[in-house]
Amino acid sequence: MDTAERLDLVTQYAEEVIEEDELRELLEAEDDPSVYIGYAPTGEMHIGHFTTIRKLADFLQADLDVTVLVADLHAHLDDEKSPFDLLDARTEYYQEAIEGMVEAAGANPDDISFVRGMDYQLDEEYSLELYRMAAETTLARSQRAASEVVRESESPNLGGVIYPLMQSLDVKSLDADIAYGGIDQRGIYMLSREMLPEHGHDKPVCLFAPLLAGLTGDKMSSSKDASKVNLTDDPDTVESKIDDAYCPMGEVEDNGVLEYVRYLVFPVLDEWDDSFVVERPEQYGGDLVYERYEELEADFESEELHPADLKSATGSYISEVIDPVRKRLTSQSDLLAKAYPESHE
């Protein structure tokens, strides 16, 4: 596989690359550059996470060395989103869910290295470096970096300003060439690019995935159940959530349903070598078949494809895509019960 092909795989479906030239050089210079993404094990994982995880399959295919950090300490530092004594259980659940999603994306979870934050973040060397970073960073700088990630509050905790420093240091500790994450992570990684050269590590190339719009017409929110599909939602629930979604006819911008189709369904169908079939009643013109997302979007924009027909097709595809994850998680209900005792008694 040549560099152009690898570059294409690595950057497809990405929201932004900082900087593309650096990435090209990296791919040219290294056979297997390292990329990492971190997840703080807080709330239950949902389909939004799938967007970022799905791409790990592309990375593997492009011969990248992929590391997933389960950032347990971060989950607690961020306004105690996860109570300290649930970190073990949630870490275990996250790894299982992530492996399930990798598998659903058509890759082998064994090809990915999983690392747990506290396994190295308490080391002497790491701690000292962190204190040095703290000494050279203003509160305002750190807060600005983390503002899209850390929960905002009238009385912010110190944890929230340590958070982006640690995340920057993680890039170094994991020896990552590429820092990958949702576009909400941009602020933190721009801080990393500023700081890391002073701390003995190259500026990471940053690769950001889009954050999918929610199903209710605003941002997807993990606390708003109707705005997202959960990995453990049964097919009926998935279909009714899609069916209830905000989806104006012909409107392509910020349309959650279309984004699901674009970033989740089509990439996976591509993997399966399948096309997207819309079953449509004869009175409205009969079935439609799409090979590429762009064709579907064009039809939707021209109002040839009605939202109701799009929804019913999307609902069943999404359900099918998450099915392996759903099975994996529901067959281990004790994992969820331990990680989220309040919602899974």
Place this chain on the structure above:
RNA sequence: CCGCCCUUAGCUCAGACUGGUAGAGCAGUCGACUGUAGAUCGACUUGCCCCCCGUUCAAAUCGGGGAGGGCGGACCA
């Protein structure tokens, strides 16, 4: 260590002075209208009023104690 303020629906808060077992907005649910959803209209739901003790016929409301949170001061030989 000292002082002051806050804690009521999922969320933001009103009600406390002048005791009579709770309200608004948002959110949510359900209908109507749309070949979807939204918008709009109509209806509906929601509560250990932070905890304990006391006063009283009666306490979200008054008194005492406690917990959690916030703000400020003092200390800086």
